[in-house]
Amino acid sequence: MNITSEFLVIGSGVAGLTFALKVADHGTVTIVTKKEVSESNTAYAQGGVAAVQSDIDSFDLHIQDTLSAGDGLCNREVVEMVVTHGPERIKELIDLGVQFSLCDDAAHKAPGTDYDLGREGGHSEKRVLHADDMTGREIERALVEQVKRHPNITLLEEHIAIDLITISTRVKSGMITTTRDTTCCGAYVLDKTADTVKTISAKVTVLACGGSGKVYLYTSNPDVATGDGIAMAWRAGASVANMEFMQFHPTCLFHPEAKNFLISEAVRGEGAVLKNEKGEPFMEKYDPLKDLACRDKVSRAIDSELKTSGADSVFLDISHKDPAFVKKRFPNLWRQCLKFGFDMTKDPIPVVPAAHYMCGGVATDLSGRSDIKHLYAIGESACTGLHGANRLASNSLLEALVYAHTAAEQAIEDAKAWKDTSVQLPRWDDVGATDSDEVSLLTTNWDEIRRFMQNYVGVVRSDKRLSRALNRIENIQNEIREYYWNFRVTADLIELRNIAVVAELIIRSAMKRRESRGLHYTINCPDKNDAEWLRETVLKRTITHM
Incomplete structure (x- = not known):
């Protein structure tokens, strides 16, 4: 089966859905997603999205915090672009119906905003907008509603991309022919329900496939996070960058039945303390910021404590805070922890580091373009230069929003400039292949x-x-x-x-x-x-x- 579309979006998180909405008035859009549309890393993002909102915060502070977290490898031009465009992208989400939590306590309200701003590790000011502790789910909800209403968007759920389709110019030197000037023309996609492979041709293909956490045994990521975008781009010949920088979230719930349950960084932001198996706080030994240190330092500190003691986990303790506050600030976390036998208003929560966020990915420019023509990568599939050697907490959703916007602007122009409408893409060929018995x-x-x-x-x-x-x-x-x-x-x-x-x-x-x-x-x-x-x-x- 052949499908033709101006824009092919692979992935249905905040990056992919935002891009789709921004280009849909300029041509047909096909979204491919492995499960139902709302199953993505975005939906599991608890903490929030970082953006300057209050009068006591500033772009310069957010930029410096991002650069400090990135440990010398951030692209400053990218950081400045993402941070300064953040408030505008947040306003767009609010206009789409995203309901961020408001602050109803005048004593704790940041000047210049009515929103309840959180502070997380590595941030010098409160700037994290959230929807209780289910921010990603709320953003995903609003975007999915808009996507399903748009007449130009076709949504293919229960479909998984196999490989990108490319055409290339080949240059021969002796007996070796080298591929150059590769252009992406779409992808082969498996319809999981019908068990058939579809050939989807597109003028612009966007990889918004999310993360790679399932490469590791312990991860906060959902089952769909298998690095599909990075792998497909690599096989097609695209450059990848900074793949050694996998961010391990320091506090994933340690419980045999908790598959990938993350204890948000915001819990430490609200005063939770990490303790060893003896009940002793230990972060002051590793960093002057103690429990508000950046994730890489906290993860290594926990790893050191576990190797030294031989214990299975350390513990995150917020039981010293007012129970009513904890339940109000973290309603979903509190309910979920109760299911596993922990009342976070009373009990320390056992936690371990787990693979969380890939700071590397498909190397892109300021518009999200890879070095394969007409192939873009946005969100966690991309390495834009924002995160450097370590992502600042809650900058991921911000990056996805900003790059979905800049990529959409460029992609619309690329689609208009597409000249060769006569390209006949090869259909999927599985002649000779059999069903596996292994x-x-x-x-x-x-x-x-x-x-x-x-x-x-x-x-x-x-x-x-x-x-x-x-x-x-x-x-x-x-x-x-x-x-x-x-x-x-x-x-x-x-x-x-x-x-x-x-x-x-x-x-x-x-x-x-x-x-x-x-x-x-x-x-x-x-x-x-x-x-x-x-x-x-x-x-x-x-x-x-x-």
């Missing part, structure tokens, strides 16, 4: 990748651990490639193929950076090396044909 291979490799990534490429790394991880992923990649070409594709196979690619990119990037900076810490090079490594780690796949 499903155990998928589950075994899936589990092995996540376990060795957690153990060898986690919060603290070493040359030996990374070398072991690389050997393992190369062997698994060979098995997956053989399996992929012999059997019909399934959603599980597509996701396994993608997490294997992302795992390899993380490992190779971590091996390449010979220093410790931000989220990347290796015991073999424990110090920063500004002389050689005050730059992005860029990987480029050269596609050749013999």
Whole structure:
């Protein structure tokens, strides 16, 4: 089945939906999403979205906080653009119907705004807008309502992209032909319900596929976060950058039945204290900001405490605060913790670090363009230069909003400039492939990748651990490639193929950076090396044909 659209958006989080709404009046839009439209990393974002709102805050402060968190690797031009455009993008959300929490306590209201602003780790002022503790879900709700009403938007739920479709100019040198000037023309997409593959052609393709947390054993991410956008872009020949910088959220609930339940950074922002198994606060040993230190420092501190004590978890304690305040500020967290047997108004909550946010991704310019023509990446699939070596809390939704806007402006022009309407895209060919009778291979490799990534490429790394991880992923990649070409594709196979690619990119990037900076810490090079490594780690796949 062939589908033609001006704009193809792969992913349905805040970045993808915002982009779709902004371009829909200029052409047809097809949105592809793996499950139902609201199942995305956005919907799980509890804390909020950072943007200057009060009279005591300023763009300069937010810019400096972002640069400090990024540990020398942020692109200042990008940071300034995102921060200064933030308030306008927030106003657009409010106009769409997003209901951020208002402050009804005059004594705690920030001057110049009626919104209840939170403060999180690394922020010098209160600037985090939230909708109770379900901010992402509220933003997603408003965007989905608008998307479903727009006549130019087609929503394909229960569809998963397999690979991008590209056309290229090839240059021959001797016996080697090198691919150059690659243009993206759409994607092959598996309809999970009908078990058929669709060919979707588009003038502009946008990767808004979200994160890569499922590459690790412990993650705050939902099951859909398998790094699909990064993996597809890499296979197509796009550059990726800073893949070693996986942000581990320090406080994921430690409980056998809690699959990926995050305890928001906002809890520490409201006064929660991290304690060891003896009930002793420990953050003052690691950072002068104590419990409000940035996530990389808090995660390493917890990792150190766990390795020293041998305990399974540390504890996050907000029981010293007024119970009524806790229940009002964190209603969803309080209810969810009760389901697992913890009353956060009385009990310390057991927590561990878990893979949370990928600061690297498809390398893009200020408009979200990759180095493949007509291919964009926005949101967590992209490496824009905003986050550098470590993301400042609640800057992710802000980045998604701003880049959805700038990408939409450029994409509209790219679609208008598309000249070659005669390109005939090859249809999906699975002739000779059979249904698999070796499903155990998928589950075994899936589990092995996540376990060795957690153990060898986690919060603290070493040359030996990374070398072991690389050997393992190369062997698994060979098995997956053989399996992929012999059997019909399934959603599980597509996701396994993608997490294997992302795992390899993380490992190779971590091996390449010979220093410790931000989220990347290796015991073999424990110090920063500004002389050689005050730059992005860029990987480029050269596609050749013999």
